[in-house]
Every structure is written in structure tokens, then in C-alpha cells.
């Protein structure tokens with residue numbers, strides 16, 4: 336047990352499906368019903384992604400990612416953990432700059448819930464477009480009410496969260512970031528509507544399988560999903 340009360344060294348980077356993943360925060364503005372972090376006790380395929388007070392600087396994240404990148408030679412590096420990376424926008428930007436300088440051919444992608452504008456109190460698409468190649472936005476629904484039910488945002492993000500996510504997606508498309516809207520395959524979600532919305536916003540679309548049932552998901556299922 337270290338001084339933060341967490342066991343073992345923090346996992347700041349890990350390899351998965353031919354990519355290097357950077358875990359820079361475990362803080363989220365939402366509590367998605369499909370999130371696996373509680374059921375999986377913060378472990379993703381064996382990596383303990385809980386950071387607590389051990390969130391890294393850009394230099395620390397890069398130092399952990401470097402051996403993975405050198406050994407694996409991945410096609411891309413992805414900012415993604417059990418938290419919202421844009422909660423630490425400065426670290427995302429600086430780490431991406433360092434990676435770009437070290438490995439110009441490496442594709443750089445952000446996985447996000449899309450609330451970065453609200454989190455940071457300003458539009459962040461331009462800053463992202465200067466250092467990233469792609470963003471993947473977990474939207475999951477075309478229905479604002481269902482968005483609330485699925486993502487259970489904190490109060491500060493509930494009022495105009497959905498609208499802000501759509502605006503963020505459009506802005507990323509306009510900046511020519513490769514922008515993909517994703518949806519988890521859940522009962523009650525009208526996938527075709529999400530796909531159509533993504534197309535209307537100019538983004539790609541990808542349907543994702545649900546990782547694993549958790550308690551919130553069971554409750555959601557018991558209520559018959561959202562209709």
C-alpha cells in the first residue's frame with residue numbers, strides 16, 4: 336500500500352489491441368450505467384486504472400508510455416482510462432505534443448464523453464485539433480432524456496450537457512479531426528437514430544458491445560431499459 340492508500344504502482348500506460356493507452360485521470364463528470372469500473376474493481380483486462388492522487392504529469396505519462404511504444408510499435412496512442420481525459424486538458428495537450436515530437440507517425444486519439452467544453456469552461460476543439468488526429472465521443476443516444484438516464488451526469492453537466500456534446504462533435508468535425516460517435520449496444524437505445532445523428536453532425540459511427548453487466552446496468556435493465 337503506498338501513501339495514497341492504493342495498492343501497487345499506478346498504471347499510467349498500457350497496451351491493448353495494438354495500441355498504447357494513456358491513463359491520466361480516473362475522474363468523471365458522469366456515472367454511466369454501462370461503466371465497468373466498479374464491477375471490475377477499476378481493473379481493465381488486469382490493469383488497475385485507479386489513480387486517486389497519483390494522476391501523472393505529461394512527463395510521467397510519457398515516461399510510462401515510452402517503453403510500450405518502443406516495444407510494441409503501436410499504430411496509435413489513445414487517451415483513455417476509467418476517467419474523462421479532458422478533466423486534465425493541459426496534460427492531454429502536453430503529452431500529445433511530446434508524443435508527436437518523439438513519434439511523428441503515431442496516430443493520437445482522445446476517447447471522451449464529450450463534455451470537455453463544459454469541464455474547461457471554453458471550447459477546446461481548436462486546442463485538440465492542434466495535437467490530435469482523432470476523437471472518439473461516447474454519445475450512446477440521440478435522445479436528450481435518455482442521455483441523462485444513461486450517463487447520470489453531475490448536476491453541473493445535466494442542464495446543457497447533451498447539447499454541449501453535440502456542439503463539441505460538430506466543432507471537432509469542422510476542425511477536421513477524425514471524429515467518431517460511439518454507442519454502447521444497450522436495450523432501449525435506438526441505434527439507427529444515433530447513427531443518423533452522427534451522420535448529420537458529419538462524424539463516423541461505431542457501435543460498441545457492452546463490456547459487462549454491473550449493478551447500475553441491472554437496475555436499468557430491471558426497469559425495462561429506456562423507451
Ligand code: SF4
Nearest residue numbers: 363366367370417418
Ligand atoms: S465516462 Fe467512461 S469511465 Fe466515466 S463513468 Fe462513463 S464509462 Fe465510466
